[in-house]
Amino acid sequence: MSPFFIKAIQLLLSLSILIVLHELGHFIPAKLFKTRVEKFYLFFDVKFSLFKKKIGETVYGIGWLPLGGYVKIAGMIDESMDKEQMAGPPQPWEFRSKPAWQRLIIMLGGVTVNIILGFLIYMAIIFTWGTNHVSxxxxxxxxxxxxxxxxxxxxxxxxxxxxxxxxxxxxxxxxxxxxxxxxxxxxxxxxxxxxxxxxxxxxxxxxxxxxxxxxxxxxITEPILDSIVPEMSAYTAGLKKGDKITTVNGTPIKHWHEFKKAIHTDDTKKSISLSYIRNGETKTTSVTPNDEGLIGVNVKTSYNVQQRKYSLGESITKGFDFGYWTLHDYIAQFKYVFTKKGASQVGGFGAIGNLFPDAWNWRAFWGTTAFISIILAFMNILPIPALDGGHVMFLLYEIIAGKKPNDKFMEYAQLAGFILLITLLLFANGNDIYRAIFDK
CATH class of the missing domain: 2.30.42 (Pdz3 Domain)
Known part of the structure; x- marks a missing residue:
C-alpha cells in the first residue's frame, strides 16, 4: 500500500476516535442534566447520511463529509441554525431552559475529554513503550x-x-x-x-x-548512509545503505554536517561529484540536488539512544508532564500563526495527515493522536462563535452580567463564526494544495 493511503487511513481513524469522544463529552453531561440530544453524528450529513439509526430520542449516524462531527442539542443556537425550534416557547428538556452552570459544563465537556484523552494516551504510551533519550x-x-x-x-x-x-x-x-x-x-x-x-x-x-x-x-555524525529515498537523485546514482561519503566535488568530508553544507552551498546545483567507500573500495558518482538541496539520503546516527521503562505510577506522572509541555509548547508557538510567514505555513488535513508515519506504527499513531487531541482542545476553546469557546464566552458573559445575549445576536454571531471557520478551513487546505503543487 502506498504511503499516501497509509497516512490517510491513520488520519481517518484518528479523527474518528477523537470526534466521537469529543462529542460524547457534550452528550453525556447533556443527558445527565436531562437535556434532549436530537442527533449524534460522526462527520457531517449534508443532504444525506451514510448511516443513521434512531435510538430513543436521538438519531445516531455517520455523515459523508469528514470535516468533523456534532451533537444537535435541543434548544441551542448552533451550526444547524434551527430558527423554527428557537421561535417556540422554551421547553424543560431544552438547552436554553437549563441553568447557566449546567450549560457551561455541557459546552466544556468536549474540550475536557480531548485534554484528558491526550494525557491518558501519553501515559499509556510511556507505560507500554517507555521513552528514548540521548544523555x-x-x-x-x-x-x-x-x-x-x-x-x-x-x-x-x-x-x-x-x-x-x-x-x-x-x-x-x-x-x-x-x-x-x-x-x-x-x-x-x-x-x-x-x-x-x-x-x-x-x-x-x-x-x-x-x-x-x-x-x-x-x-555530529559520520557520513555513513543509512537509507536511500526511492526515485531521488541518490537512488538513481546507485548509492546504497552503508556507503561512506568521503568527498564532495573533491573536498574531503569527515562529518555529515559538512556534507549537508557542501550540498547546500554548491553554486550550480548541478551534477555534484561524490566519492564514497563501499566494502573497502573507493567509488565515485554524481548526484543532482533538488530545489531544497536534498539528494534523498538519510544518515546512520553515531550516538547511543537509551530506552527507559516506567512503572504504572511513574508513567502517570511522566505522561502528565509530557502532556502539559505539549500543550504549553503548542500555545507558545501559536503566536507565529499571526505573522506573514506563519500564515503561509498553516496547514489543513494534508498537513495533519503528514504528522503520521508512512508505514504503520502503533506507537507513532497513538502519539500523533494524543498530539491532535490536545490541539483540538486548544483550538476548540478559542473564543470564536461556532466553536465551543464561543459558547463558553457567551455563557460566562451571562453568568457575570446576569442576563443572556438575545437570540438574534446569537444567530448573527454563530453565522459570523461559521463563515470565519469555513474561510480558515479553505485557507489552510489551500496552503496544502499550493505546497503539493509548487513545493517539489
Missing amino acids: FDDMPNGFAIEDSFKKFGFEDGDRIMAINGKKMEDVIDVNHHLFMRDVQTITVLHQSGNQQTIDIPEGIGTTMFESGILRPFTP
Whole structure:
C-alpha cells in the first residue's frame, strides 16, 4: 500500500476516535442534566447520511463529509441554525431552559475529554513503550553548530551539559527548548575540555522562526548512509545503505554536517561529484540536488539512544508532564500563526495527515493522536462563535452580567463564526494544495 493511503487511513481513524469522544463529552453531561440530544453524528450529513439509526430520542449516524462531527442539542443556537425550534416557547428538556452552570459544563465537556484523552494516551504510551533519550554521555562527538549561533560562543563539538542550570535528560531536545521555551543559559563542554555557560538572547525562538534556522544544533555524525529515498537523485546514482561519503566535488568530508553544507552551498546545483567507500573500495558518482538541496539520503546516527521503562505510577506522572509541555509548547508557538510567514505555513488535513508515519506504527499513531487531541482542545476553546469557546464566552458573559445575549445576536454571531471557520478551513487546505503543487 502506498504511503499516501497509509497516512490517510491513520488520519481517518484518528479523527474518528477523537470526534466521537469529543462529542460524547457534550452528550453525556447533556443527558445527565436531562437535556434532549436530537442527533449524534460522526462527520457531517449534508443532504444525506451514510448511516443513521434512531435510538430513543436521538438519531445516531455517520455523515459523508469528514470535516468533523456534532451533537444537535435541543434548544441551542448552533451550526444547524434551527430558527423554527428557537421561535417556540422554551421547553424543560431544552438547552436554553437549563441553568447557566449546567450549560457551561455541557459546552466544556468536549474540550475536557480531548485534554484528558491526550494525557491518558501519553501515559499509556510511556507505560507500554517507555521513552528514548540521548544523555550527555551518549553523544561523545557533540553537536555541529549553525554558523549564526557561533557568535554566542558555541563551537562545533560542544556537548550540552545543562539548560538554565538544569541537566537535560535528552540533549537532542536542545533545539526544541530554544524554539519553544524560555532558555536563558546553556552550559556546554567544549572539545578543548573547557566548560562554559553561554547567555541566550531574549526572543531567540522568534529569531529562529524568522531566519528558518530551527535546528541550530545538529549531532555530529559520520557520513555513513543509512537509507536511500526511492526515485531521488541518490537512488538513481546507485548509492546504497552503508556507503561512506568521503568527498564532495573533491573536498574531503569527515562529518555529515559538512556534507549537508557542501550540498547546500554548491553554486550550480548541478551534477555534484561524490566519492564514497563501499566494502573497502573507493567509488565515485554524481548526484543532482533538488530545489531544497536534498539528494534523498538519510544518515546512520553515531550516538547511543537509551530506552527507559516506567512503572504504572511513574508513567502517570511522566505522561502528565509530557502532556502539559505539549500543550504549553503548542500555545507558545501559536503566536507565529499571526505573522506573514506563519500564515503561509498553516496547514489543513494534508498537513495533519503528514504528522503520521508512512508505514504503520502503533506507537507513532497513538502519539500523533494524543498530539491532535490536545490541539483540538486548544483550538476548540478559542473564543470564536461556532466553536465551543464561543459558547463558553457567551455563557460566562451571562453568568457575570446576569442576563443572556438575545437570540438574534446569537444567530448573527454563530453565522459570523461559521463563515470565519469555513474561510480558515479553505485557507489552510489551500496552503496544502499550493505546497503539493509548487513545493517539489
